Amino acid sequence: MIQPSYRRCGVMIFGTILMLSVPGCDREEIHSYRIPRERSFEEAALERGLRQATQAVRDAQVEWIAPETWTRQEASGSMRIATYQSENGIEIAVTAFPGDVGGLLANINRWRGQIGLPPTDEEGMIDDIQITDSKRVIVVDIPAEDTRLIGTLINVGDGKTWFAKAIGATAELELIKADIVQFSESFHIVEDGHDHSDHAGHDHADHEGHDHAAHGSQDQGGSSGWRIPKEWTPDQTLASMMLAGFTTESGARITLTALSGDGGGVLSNVNRWRGQVDLEQVDSIDDQPIKVLEDGSVVVDLLSTDKERRIVAGIMPIEGQTLFFKMTGTQEQTDPEMIRFEEFINAVAAERPGG
Amino acid sequence: MLNLLKPLASLKLTVWIFALSMFLIFAGTLAQVNQGIWTVIDTYFRSLFVRIEFQIFVPQSVGRVPGAIWFPGGLTLGVAMFVNLIAAHAVRFKFKKNRIGIILTHFGVILLLVGEFVTGFAAEEGNMTIREGETVNFVEDIREAELAIIDQSDPEEDLVISIPQWKLSQENMITNGMLPFRIEVTEWLQNSQVFGPAQSPPDRVGLADTGAASQLAAVPIEIANGVDGANVDVPSMYATLYNGEERIGSFLFSVYLSQPQLVEIDGRDYWIELRFKRTYKDYQLKLIDFKHDLFTGTQMARNYSSQVQLMDEGRNVDREVLIYMNHPLRHAGETFYQSSFLENDEGTVLQVVKNPGWLIPYLSCTIVTLGMIIHFGIRMVPALRRKPS
Numbered sequence: 001m002i003q004p005s006y007r008r009c010g011v012m013i014f015g016t017i018l019m020l021s022v023p024g025c026d027r028e029e030i031h032s033y034r035i036p037r038e039r040s041f042e043e044a045a046l047e048r049g050l051r052q053a054t055q056a057v058r059d060a061q062v063e064w065i066a067p068e069t070w071t072r073q074e075a076s077g078s079m080r081i082a083t084y085q086s087e088n089g090i091e092i093a094v095t096a097f098p099g100d101v102g103g104l105l106a107n108i109n110r111w112r113g114q115i116g117l118p119p120t121d122e123e124g125m126i127d128d129i130q131i132t133d134s135k136r137v138i139v140v141d142i143p144a145e146d147t148r149l150i151g152t153l154i155n156v157g158d159g160k161t162w163f164a165k166a167i168g169a170t171a172e173l174e175l176i177k178a179d180i181v182q183f184s185e186s187f188h189i190v191e192d193g194h195d196h197s198d199h200a201g202h203d204h205a206d207h208e209g210h211d212h213a214a215h216g217s218q219d220q221g222g223s224s225g226w227r228i229p230k231e232w233t234p235d236q237t238l239a240s241m242m243l244a245g246f247t248t249e250s251g252a253r254i255t256l257t258a259l260s261g262d263g264g265g266v267l268s269n270v271n272r273w274r275g276q277v278d279l280e281q282v283d284s285i286d287d288q289p290i291k292v293l294e295d296g297s298v299v300v301d302l303l304s305t306d307k308e309r310r311i312v313a314g315i316m317p318i319e320g321q322t323l324f325f326k327m328t329g330t331q332e333q334t335d336p337e338m339i340r341f342e343e344f345i346n347a348v349a350a351e352r353p354g355g
Numbered sequence: 356m357l358n359l360l361k362p363l364a365s366l367k368l369t370v371w372i373f374a375l376s377m378f379l380i381f382a383g384t385l386a387q388v389n390q391g392i393w394t395v396i397d398t399y400f401r402s403l404f405v406r407i408e409f410q411i412f413v414p415q416s417v418g419r420v421p422g423a424i425w426f427p428g429g430l431t432l433g434v435a436m437f438v439n440l441i442a443a444h445a446v447r448f449k450f451k452k453n454r455i456g457i458i459l460t461h462f463g464v465i466l467l468l469v470g471e472f473v474t475g476f477a478a479e480e481g482n483m484t485i486r487e488g489e490t491v492n493f494v495e496d497i498r499e500a501e502l503a504i505i506d507q508s509d510p511e512e513d514l515v516i517s518i519p520q521w522k523l524s525q526e527n528m529i530t531n532g533m534l535p536f537r538i539e540v541t542e543w544l545q546n547s548q549v550f551g552p553a554q555s556p557p558d559r560v561g562l563a564d565t566g567a568a569s570q571l572a573a574v575p576i577e578i579a580n581g582v583d584g585a586n587v588d589v590p591s592m593y594a595t596l597y598n599g600e601e602r603i604g605s606f607l608f609s610v611y612l613s614q615p616q617l618v619e620i621d622g623r624d625y626w627i628e629l630r631f632k633r634t635y636k637d638y639q640l641k642l643i644d645f646k647h648d649l650f651t652g653t654q655m656a657r658n659y660s661s662q663v664q665l666m667d668e669g670r671n672v673d674r675e676v677l678i679y680m681n682h683p684l685r686h687a688g689e690t691f692y693q694s695s696f697l698e699n700d701e702g703t704v705l706q707v708v709k710n711p712g713w714l715i716p717y718l719s720c721t722i723v724t725l726g727m728i729i730h731f732g733i734r735m736v737p738a739l740r741r742k743p744s
Binding site: 027028029030031032033034035036037038040041255257259262264268272324326 | 617
């Protein structure tokens with residue numbers, strides 16, 4: 001008599017469970033819906049990523065006229081578009097980046113940091129800025145104790161912000177301030193879209209004695225657009241997420257990639273690289289062979305116990321992304337490249353937006 | 356009817372259910388070490404049956420233990436306990452004043468079980484991540500991913516086709532009339548780490564041959580176990596797409612990647628991304644300002660707060676709200692807690708919780724406590740009055 005009761009009990013409980021679990025079986029299927037346009041992925045894809053940004057800048061058809069007393073220098077730095085030197089020895093750097101590059105205040109504060117001044121706020125920055133009559137150029141003049149920085153933010157109308165920047169002694173900069181403003185005012189889009197071969201054919205002296213420069217895809221020279229040591233051979237084909245890849249004369253391999261956000265953070269990347277040279281994982285980066293560069297970038301140097309494999313890697317945060325510089329090879333291959341590798345990181349750091 | 360309920364009201368059954376529940380909780384706790392808290396909740400405590408592997412009782416460093424047993428899951432045991440309790444009251448219920456404490460305690464326990472059913476079936480939880488100045492109208496479920504295929508050919512609206520995670524992780528070939536192509540999932544990674552072109556382990560190079568992420572590699576890693584802070588799983592998948600019989604290419608999709616990848620099918624562009632599952636809302640939140648205050652002279656956080664503008668046309672709401680620790684925003688049956696923030700304080704992460712049964716556990720615990728106090732009091736008073744013999 002007992003057995004049938006328990007069987008009945010089991011059946012009833014199981015039935016109840018099935019009944020109650022019916023809503024839980026309601027699995028979501030493939031479905032579609034419409035939403036108002038949030039953003040154009042095509043535009044976003046163009047705006048994001050340094051490679052696209054650099055490419056976009058390089059493709060821009062923008063011209064400017066430099067004062068006749070300025071001489072054009074070899075563009076130093078990977079993102080620098082042009083460098084000039086004034087008669088009194090002040091260097092003027094030209095850069096350009098898509099969008100507003102963090103806004104006026106962020107750029108002013110970055111520049112203030114470069115001459116040792118603390119950040120300012122919206123109210124405080126009013127003392128430093130002046131907008132020209134054309135409304136296209138914002139002149140930022142920041143005096144510090146011994147040095148002074150004059151920078152301009154130029155709106156050419158090509159969806160980018162162009163920068164001209166000079167740092168030097170206060171009195172020396174005063175002498176060329178008017179030239180910098182005039183120079184900045186001269187930036188404009190080439191309406192007829194003529195290419196650089198036209199410009200190359202011009203006699204610069206014809207332009208009222210001015211050096212006439214145009215910026216375009218052929219202007220920077222080199223296939224990658226990055227300023228690289230002559231001992232490094234750039235890869236002919238770049239992978240999609242890779243900004244640059246090189247092989248050095250000594251046989252070391254150097255790559256530069258960009259990942260969004262912090263790219264996993266310093267510790268996890270250090271551990272990943274340690275794993276690649278068969279070193280044990282660590283809980284903290286405190287005791288690691290890490291060097292922090294002036295701009296906040298981090299360089300880690302890892303050597304396998306058999307000294308056969310070495311990874312020297314740099315991590316640099318930049319505009320919501322992180323750049324990863326990585327040199328791999330044996331100690332013999334990497335040793336001769338150490339100085340050039342760090343110089344390369346420093347050059348990129350110096351040319352960050354508004355840098 | 357009583358005869359029918361009698362076996363269900365058995366005290367032996369109660370003892371068995373308790374014993375099985377204790378074992379299930381023990382096994383679930385051990386399983387959590389490797390499987391993650393949310394996986395264990397779903398597979399152990401909200402399932403009809405669970406396959407318990409013997410390996411969970413022995414650390415993997417000690418040795419491999421093959422084999423497993425099928426065991427009643429939390430749903431089965433919970434329902435059994437519920438039925439047992441109801442049946443016991445139906446069969447043996449006699450209202451007496453001195454039993455009121457017991458009755459209240461049991462009622463509290465029944466309510467607690469009901470509360471868990473309501474939470475299990477109806478609760479929703481997600482995150483709203485907003486950068487300063489940005490307006491957002493969707494919540495992301497960071498425990499579940501979806502493959503979104505987005506058609507932007509209409510200048511005003513995006514058409515989004517969403518494939519749920521369970522399909523991606525369980526089905527090899529996904530075809531559907533809504534999809535512009537067939538998807539063959541070659542590998543599903545519940546949690547992964549994405550490596551750059553020169554960082555990929557050699558055996559993971561070249562698994563994807565098309566798309567913007569073809570030079571990256573995703574490597575499976577242990578799933579987040581819920582005890583290591585804010586870590587969440589980062590799902591990735593390798594998939595080959597086909598247009599009819601024509602192979603388009605194999606792709607790597609990952610929640611880690613912040614950009615969708617472009618695929619052109621018959622002259623039309625589709626943007627594809629694996630992302631945390633989104634639920635769109637009929638209201639919007641705009642982050643006006645995020646504040647991360649520190650104690651003066653230290654790096655110790657004093658306060659996180661989000662100044663947001665809540666816009667809900669349907670409910671005629673447009674107001675500014677300050678959300679900070681222990682001061683959530685309540686709107687449309689949902690609660691928005693200050694949960695986290697983005698790097699460099701660029702934005703905020705709000706936890707959005709909708710749980711119609713959130714009050715039930717508080718209520719049931721109060722009732723159980725009250726019942727126990729009453730029952731204890733009823734027993735204690737005569738005992739105190741009794742004179743020592």
